Amino acid sequence: MLVRPKGGILDPQGEAVERSLHQLGFPVGDARVGRVIDLEVDAASSEEARAQVEQMCERLLANPLIESYEIEIEDRPA
């Protein structure tokens, strides 16, 4: 899961990172800092795994008021 501050929400960490990158000579814009959560899910299909992970994001891993999330599923045979 990739969890990051929603667009329009102030992201002071992103701003600090952007300023530092400017000092290093990288003229980047719109830096946002989020977090990556890796975990293993036991599921019969990737659809089922995605449904479980969505629940996890809605209930705990992200705060939908202020954060958006993306889910990436990687199959790993049992």
Add this chain to the structure above:
Amino acid sequence: MTERRPRIGVLVFPGSNDDRDAAWALSALGGEPQLVWHAEPELPRVDAVVLPGGFSYGDYLRVGAIARFAPAMDAVADFAHDGGPVLGICNGFQILCEAGLLPGALRPNAALSFVCRDVPLVVERADTSFTARCEPGQTLVIPVKHGDGCYQAPPELPASQVVLRYAPGENPNGSDGDIAAVINEAGNVLGLMPHPEHAVDTLLGSADGGLILASLVDAARERSYAHA
């Protein structure tokens, strides 16, 4: 006849660190505090609940995000839905937002630095269970100490749910609308970032926090008579 000392539950999470200060202040102001461990599935018989400041679960994931799933929080939600007064201070405010008992969320301070100082606050509403001893428009001086106090208000938040604001030019964390304290729609759950329990004696700089905690003790006492 002496006044009844209402029982006030003070929750203790792993990482709470203002629980004893809150209990001491409530006791000094006429309450009978009772510490409640977060793993308790039920509250003892109490007439008000305080969620104290601290760093529950090391602020892992997001502030308050893990503490809201403590067994005692289900009991706090039931207590709140029954109309019981619930006060969340700092980390307690963060937990109440994560639990959905208060609107909005708290984000890292806009300047990213931890702030620890006295701040002047303006009383927007003096007709709540938490501010009844204040005057509307009164300025209170109460310390803040937090790294995640930037209140993100939902766009539809009515001004009537803002109880305290940082005085003009004194916003320590970048909060929307200088908001320092928010109340739920029903008017029985309040969260604030400043620490009233650290301002109950002029020897420590200010006794203004005592107005908030004493208001809560009054509300708890009223409830104790109503439920006697």
